[in-house]
Amino acid sequence: xxxxxxxxxxxxFVSHFPITSIISxxxxxxxxxxxxxxxxxxxxxRGGAEIQLKFDRAVSLGELRSTLKRGGFSGAxxxxxxxxxxxxxxxxxxxxxxxxxxxxxKLSHAVQQEYQTQGARIRKVDIVGPKxxxxxxxxxxxxxxxxxxxxxxxxxxxxxxxxSPGAIVAxxxxxxxxxxxxxxxxxxxxxxxVAALLAVIGxxxxxxxxxxxxxxxxxxxxxxxxxxxxxxxxxNETLSRTILTSGTTLFISxxxxxxxxxxxxxxxxxxxxxxxxxxxxxxxxxxxVTLLLDRFxxxxxxKGQKV
Numbered sequence: 001x002x003x004x005x006x007x008x009x010x011x012x013f014v015s016h017f018p019i020t021s022i023i024s025x026x027x028x029x030x031x032x033x034x035x036x037x038x039x040x041x042x043x044x045x046r047g048g049a050e051i052q053l054k055f056d057r058a059v060s061l062g063e064l065r066s067t068l069k070r071g072g073f074s075g076a077x078x079x080x081x082x083x084x085x086x087x088x089x090x091x092x093x094x095x096x097x098x099x100x101x102x103x104x105x106k107l108s109h110a111v112q113q114e115y116q117t118q119g120a121r122i123r124k125v126d127i128v129g130p131k132x133x134x135x136x137x138x139x140x141x142x143x144x145x146x147x148x149x150x151x152x153x154x155x156x157x158x159x160x161x162x163x164s165p166g167a168i169v170a171x172x173x174x175x176x177x178x179x180x181x182x183x184x185x186x187x188x189x190x191x192x193x194v195a196a197l198l199a200v201i202g203x204x205x206x207x208x209x210x211x212x213x214x215x216x217x218x219x220x221x222x223x224x225x226x227x228x229x230x231x232x233x234x235x236n237e238t239l240s241r242t243i244l245t246s247g248t249t250l251f252i253s254x255x256x257x258x259x260x261x262x263x264x265x266x267x268x269x270x271x272x273x274x275x276x277x278x279x280x281x282x283x284x285x286x287x288x289v290t291l292l293l294d295r296f297x298x299x300x301x302x303k304g305q306k307v
Contacts, residue, residue: 008236013231013287014291017288020285020288024281028172028180030180034183035179035183040186041190042077042189042193043093044128044136044190046094049093052090052122054089055087056118058087064089064111077093144198152165155205155209155212159213165290170286170289177277178200187266190266192266192267193266196268196269196271203249204282207282211238212234212290214234215231217234246278246279
């Protein structure tokens with residue numbers, strides 16, 4: 001395996017834990033505040049109408065948005081879908097339960113009338129009521145919650161339950177920061193975002209398991225050594241692998257973000273953020289929590305006894 005960094009590096013990662021802990025607490029606190037005050041839910045979670053259009057020739061997104069704005073749909077979301085030559089567009093409009101059908105009809109009429117010469121055709125109209133949107137929102141968060149519980153059980157059975165809290169705190173750290181950035185930038189939280197967050201959870205826990213596995217190997221091989229030494233050695237030994245894996249994944253996700261089109265842009269924004277934050281949390285959050293719990297456990301044991 002190619003090693004950009006030698007396995008024999010001696011970086012003292014544990015010495016950074018006090019500073020990184022403060023940084024993480026501040027980031028997560030800010031993210032949670034933003035999550036409850038500024039998060040923008042998409043049509044999937046708030047209710048509204050989605051209309052899929054097809055034209056005989058390409059229409060610019062700016063021109064389509066201007067048309068919708070003149071028709072009274074200033075808050076509409078417009079994006080291209082499918083291959084570029086298909087000239088298909090997806091329009092999302094928020095609406096209340098009382099006027100969902102009227103809004104969909106008015107929007108369809110406005111577009112067909114404006115772009116009659118371009119052969120505008122309505123391919124599909126989907127209407128999501130506020131109640132259904134709320135249920136989808138709850139289901140999305142439940143899916144992430146069940147994923148975290150399953151991971152906690154897996155970590156406990158795979159290693160030891162002393163490692164589970166660190167993995168769960170790291171995952172909560174990653175998800176909250178990503179959602180905080182979405183709220184800060186005004187990016188909509190949709191079903192696509194939920195899928196991306198579940199992918200991030202899987203990626204992040206894999207990175208954490210690599211470190212935990214090496215820590216456990218060191219504990220079994222060198223039984224009299226402190227846990228902080230095991231953590232430093234484990235992270236240093238897996239550093240080259242972490243850089244290679246995270247670097248290639250990040251390169252692909254950033255490429256897809258810029259060149260994959262608007263339909264998948266938000267998905268790969270979450271993936272890119274997840275790779276960065278997940279790599280950081282595997283080293284500075286999961287291991288840190290495990291070390292703190294170990295010290296707490298050691299402090300409760302009477303002197304002269306071994307844990």
